Amino acid sequence: MCGIVGYIGKRNALPIVIDGLRALEYRGYDSAGVALWDGAKIRFEKAAGRVSALESRLSRKSTLWNGKSAIAHTRWATHGKPSDRNAHPHADCQGGIFVVHNGIIENYAELREALIREGHSFLSETDTEVLAHLFERPFLSSGKIFLEDAVLEGLRHVDGTFGIAVISKHDPEKIVVARRGSPIILGVGDEEYLVASDASAIVGVTKNVVYLHDNEAAVLAPSQMQIFNLSKKAIQKSVDKIDWDISQAQKGGFDHFMQKEIFEGPSALENVFLGRLIDPPTGGGSAKLGGIVAVRDRLLRAKKIIISACGTSYYAGLVGKHYFEEFAKIPASVEYASEFRYSNPVIDSDTAAIFISQSGETADTLEALREAKKRGALALGIVNVVGSTIARESDAGVYNHAGPEIGVASTKAFVSQLGALALLALFLGRERGAVSDVLGQKLVRELKAMPAKMKRVLSGDAEIKKLAEKYLKYKNFLYLGRKYQFPVALEGALKLKEISYRHAEGYASGEMKHGPIALIDENFPTVALAPKDPVYEKILSNIQEIKARNGRVLAVATEGDAKIGKLADDVIFIPQTLEMLTPLLSVIPLQLFAYHTAVLLGLDVDKPRNLAKSVTVE
Numbered sequence: 001m002c003g004i005v006g007y008i009g010k011r012n013a014l015p016i017v018i019d020g021l022r023a024l025e026y027r028g029y030d031s032a033g034v035a036l037w038d039g040a041k042i043r044f045e046k047a048a049g050r051v052s053a054l055e056s057r058l059s060r061k062s063t064l065w066n067g068k069s070a071i072a073h074t075r076w077a078t079h080g081k082p083s084d085r086n087a088h089p090h091a092d093c094q095g096g097i098f099v100v101h102n103g104i105i106e107n108y109a110e111l112r113e114a115l116i117r118e119g120h121s122f123l124s125e126t127d128t129e130v131l132a133h134l135f136e137r138p139f140l141s142s143g144k145i146f147l148e149d150a151v152l153e154g155l156r157h158v159d160g161t162f163g164i165a166v167i168s169k170h171d172p173e174k175i176v177v178a179r180r181g182s183p184i185i186l187g188v189g190d191e192e193y194l195v196a197s198d199a200s201a202i203v204g205v206t207k208n209v210v211y212l213h214d215n216e217a218a219v220l221a222p223s224q225m226q227i228f229n230l231s232k233k234a235i236q237k238s239v240d241k242i243d244w245d246i247s248q249a250q251k252g253g254f255d256h257f258m259q260k261e262i263f264e265g266p267s268a269l270e271n272v273f274l275g276r277l278i279d280p281p282t283g284g285g286s287a288k289l290g291g292i293v294a295v296r297d298r299l300l301r302a303k304k305i306i307i308s309a310c311g312t313s314y315y316a317g318l319v320g321k322h323y324f325e326e327f328a329k330i331p332a333s334v335e336y337a338s339e340f341r342y343s344n345p346v347i348d349s350d351t352a353a354i355f356i357s358q359s360g361e362t363a364d365t366l367e368a369l370r371e372a373k374k375r376g377a378l379a380l381g382i383v384n385v386v387g388s389t390i391a392r393e394s395d396a397g398v399y400n401h402a403g404p405e406i407g408v409a410s411t412k413a414f415v416s417q418l419g420a421l422a423l424l425a426l427f428l429g430r431e432r433g434a435v436s437d438v439l440g441q442k443l444v445r446e447l448k449a450m451p452a453k454m455k456r457v458l459s460g461d462a463e464i465k466k467l468a469e470k471y472l473k474y475k476n477f478l479y480l481g482r483k484y485q486f487p488v489a490l491e492g493a494l495k496l497k498e499i500s501y502r503h504a505e506g507y508a509s510g511e512m513k514h515g516p517i518a519l520i521d522e523n524f525p526t527v528a529l530a531p532k533d534p535v536y537e538k539i540l541s542n543i544q545e546i547k548a549r550n551g552r553v554l555a556v557a558t559e560g561d562a563k564i565g566k567l568a569d570d571v572i573f574i575p576q577t578l579e580m581l582t583p584l585l586s587v588i589p590l591q592l593f594a595y596h597t598a599v600l601l602g603l604d605v606d607k608p609r610n611l612a613k614s615v616t617v618e
């Protein structure tokens with residue numbers, strides 16, 4: 001939520017931070033702002049709306065905006081409505097200190113009252129503004145003080161989460177950065193440094209990065225960078241290399257990131273399998289997972305698995321539960337991370353807790369992970385973003401290597417999460433003796449065949465677009481699936497509602513007759529997931545029941561299924577595969593259906609209203 005970016009070095013900072021904002025816009029897009037030190041004074045500009053609104057304001061004055069350091073922000077409102085006034089950066093009373101912030105200052109109301117009593121005046125309704133006034137305090141009392149000392153002193157009073165970048169005319173040749181709970185990455189260029197909420201804002205300038213951890217701060221100056229903890233004790237950190245390219249974070253000829261990322265599903269799956277599938281000519285197939293070698297024995301001793309995540313990652317977890325129970329014969333359960341952490345979970349050192357997150361920064365998932373570790377569980381992460389907080393705080397894990405996912409609606413990450421879960425289940429199943437040589441080989445063979453099968457489904461895009469046109473008039477949808485298809489139904493409904501704002505309910509098909517069937521009439525269509533699997537006949541009965549009540553049915557079924565065409569109004573066919581792998585195929589038409597619906601409705605699919613890509617607040 002919210003993106004921050006800053007640059008200090010030898011180049012003009014403005015175009016660099018504006019590019020950075022564009023890259024970060026998926027994190028929040030209700031207002032944006034920038035502050036720049038031009039060598040004599042700090043200039044700032046803010047605008048409600050997209051980054052483009054800020055740019056058009058700046059374009060009128062850009063000749064004056066020349067400076068070697070700047071900070072900028074794109075906002076997802078928490079405290080105070082989206083407006084020019086509430087946009088970041090926020091300043092102190094004298095306009096001498098400017099702050100951009102991602103996170104929530106939980107005790108801001110008390111701090112604000114105390115600061116007002118001291119004589120500070122506030123311009124915005126945000127929690128962030130208290131930071132600027134807290135950082136102003138030491139300058140008021142002692143005059144000559146380093147900006148980093150003022151920032152560290154101010155942060156001592158703060159409860160909550162922050163990723164901040166600060167500049168000041170009192171100590172101008174630097175950017176001060178600090179983090180607790182909100183992601184911060186530093187870029188190390190040639191006599192230039194950057195700070196950002198994530199690598200997408202940095203990778204255009206440099207691939208060399210340093211991950212700032214919680215309770216760490218940094219001073220970035222044109223020719224040096226110092227890192228320390230919040231008590232100013234120096235810390236040495238290694239410089240890592242980003243392993244992806246700027247082109248991966250661009251649309252590459254597609255109209256939208258979401259569209260591009262749906263079409264990247266097969267390569268995302270190839271990447272998660274790369275070097276990890278063992279397919280010996282003799283003996284059983286298995287999976288090789290370098291990220292869990294260090295905890296292998298502990299993992300094999302686990303008596304149960306608990307999976308925790310949010311949103312799409314949670315639905316991937318629901319598929320994973322079946323994988324672990326069916327193939328590794330180990331009891332598994334799935335919990336929303338936001339519920340798990342407050343549920344007093346019964347877990348101990350015999351539990352393997354798996355946390356799934358594309359961003360690796362989701363606040364609820366991170367706190368659930370911390371809770372599980374506190375209770376002694378082995379914490380494993382299935383994470384896409386390398387170096388993210390969840391990846392770092394997990395005891396071990398599997399990166400899904402899907403590459404950057406920019407569209408707010410998660411698509412290729414889901415597919416690669418299923419790939420990672422399948423690998424982990426296969427590994428556990430083999431090691432625990434639950435998967436035979438023959439089954440192991442069969443699974444590996446079919447996993448390898450999946451990217452090509454996914455491409456076949458994607459080749460039906462034009463047909464799916466026609467179906468989206470046909471169903472465009474409907475405002476409500478029911479998505480039904482059983483067993484492996486139930487999570488897909490939930491995911492399909494989530495995709496539709498988050499980008500097209502159509503009401504959609506995902507339901508376990510067996511539950512339909514316990515309530516939702518009352519909704520069905522000719523205006524309430526059902527998307528029925530009906531691949532040829534062991535529960536196929538059951539979903540056929542559900543379709544009959546819907547047809548008997550004049551409901552329309554759009555089915556997803558297996559190629560060669562002659563029966564379903566006689567029942568459903570429309571059918572999208574997917575190739576035959578093993579039951580466990582059907583979600584990898586059946587989810588694609590649902591992603592495309594949601595995508596085309598939103599485009600046809602003229603909506604911004606990559607930046608749907610009220611949402612942000614990475615939910616770093618509770």
Ligand code: M6R
Nearest residue numbers: 311312313357358359362409410
């Ligand atoms: O980054 P994460 O996987 O932890 O994010 C979890 C959810 O916020 C995310 O999946 C969200 O539901 C997406 N908008 C779904 O498309």
